[in-house]
Amino acid sequence: MSSTxxxxxxxxxxxxxxxxxxxxxxxxxxxxxxxxVVDVLPYVGGQCMALYADKPIxxxxxxxxxxxxxxxxxxxxxxxxxxxxxxxxxxxxxxxQQADKRWLVGTSSDATFLAKTVFIAAGVGAFTPRKLALPExxxxxxxxxFYTASDRPDLQGKxxxxxxxxxxxxxxxxxxxxxxxxxxxxxxxxGTLDGSEALLKQFHSCVSEQKxxxxxxxxxxxxxxxxxxxxxxxxxIDGSTRQVNCDLLLIQLGLSPQLGxxxxxxxxxxxxxxxxxxxxxxxSAPGIFAVGDINTYPGKRKLIVSGFHEATLAAFGAAAYxxxxxxxxxxxxxxxxxxxxxxxx
Numbered sequence: 546m547s548s549t550x551x552x553x554x555x556x557x558x559x560x561x562x563x564x565x566x567x568x569x570x571x572x573x574x575x576x577x578x579x580x581x582v583v584d585v586l587p588y589v590g591g592q593c594m595a596l597y598a599d600k601p602i603x604x605x606x607x608x609x610x611x612x613x614x615x616x617x618x619x620x621x622x623x624x625x626x627x628x629x630x631x632x633x634x635x636x637x638x639x640x641x642q643q644a645d646k647r648w649l650v651g652t653s654s655d656a657t658f659l660a661k662t663v664f665i666a667a668g669v670g671a672f673t674p675r676k677l678a679l680p681e682x683x684x685x686x687x688x689x690x691f692y693t694a695s696d697r698p699d700l701q702g703k704x705x706x707x708x709x710x711x712x713x714x715x716x717x718x719x720x721x722x723x724x725x726x727x728x729x730x731x732x733x734x735x736g737t738l739d740g741s742e743a744l745l746k747q748f749h750s751c752v753s754e755q756k757x758x759x760x761x762x763x764x765x766x767x768x769x770x771x772x773x774x775x776x777x778x779x780x781x782i783d784g785s786t787r788q789v790n791c792d793l794l795l796i797q798l799g800l801s802p803q804l805g806x807x808x809x810x811x812x813x814x815x816x817x818x819x820x821x822x823x824x825x826x827x828x829s830a831p832g833i834f835a836v837g838d839i840n841t842y843p844g845k846r847k848l849i850v851s852g853f854h855e856a857t858l859a860a861f862g863a864a865a866y867x868x869x870x871x872x873x874x875x876x877x878x879x880x881x882x883x884x885x886x887x888x889x890x
Contacts, residue, residue, distance in 0.1 A: 729757045
């Protein structure tokens with residue numbers, strides 16, 4: 546642990562801000578356990594937001610139809626009485642048990658947490674941007690090479706190249722035009738693009754007006770001067786090459802789940818998933834629980850509703866673990882004055 550700041554002390558640390566992680570916060574709140582939440586993505590929502598934000602979901606109880614975005618909004622609203630603290634754009638890289646049985650957890654941003662209980666709700670792993678197989682780009686990451694539009698610097702007067710062919714890449718190219726980039730080039734390995742009808746119409750209009758250059762190609766080399774990225778060499782589909790100026794490269798090829806450091810935490814695993822006790826969804830390490838697609842047990846089904854069930858029992862398990870010898874009553878939100886007080890109703 547290299548952080549010089551004191552660790553953030555919390556009764557519960559939830560790893561993963563997807564639907565199951567958000568419901569875990571709610572269920573912990575009902576047990577009067579406040580939580581901090583860490584996620585590698587720069588926004589709340591996990592797979593729901595990364596993969597199907599605007600696609601329909603039909604198997605959430607009480608919601609005949611909702612999108613991934615709507616589900617996340619509802620879950621955030623449900624958890625809001627318990628004031629979870631979110632730490633986004635951070636990857637958990639270390640977990641160490643301390644002498645007092647608490648867990649010291651470190652992140653990629655040098656933040657540390659000292660937690661009595663840890664809940665791994667990381668889905669199928671941490672979603673990280675897909676990168677190009679071009680190691681020479683590594684030196685420019687965070688300076689001239691970016692993977693999310695929110696991270697990029699000012700585009701005005703810059704030669705901007707966007708890699709990708711889906712909606713996010715198209716929107717980034719259009720944004721670069723409106724932000725007065727000196728030139729805008731979209732590079733995609735195929736000639737077909739994927740986006741809404743309105744977005745495609747707007748994009749092709751900019752191409753026709755020569756505000757955006759659309760090239761079907763792949764990057765083969767970079768060009769640099771004084772340790773700064775200045776251009777890219779492209780290989781076109783006919784085998785010929787072409788150079789384009791580039792001050793800023795935005796790579797938007799989607800997200801890929803990676804198990805990452807989790808595999809090195811010493812927890813019992815089976816086929817790259819965490820083995821759990823279905824009584825409370827505890828792992829082989831005392832005080833660490835696993836819910837959602839990251840865990841495995843006989844009869845496991847990778848469904849959001851299954852994760853909600855697991856989060857409920859895990860919260861009861863955490864309460865019993867944190868308060869040994871104390872009876873953990875079963876109360877109903879319809880009638881319990883204590884729960885009404887916690888929920889502010």
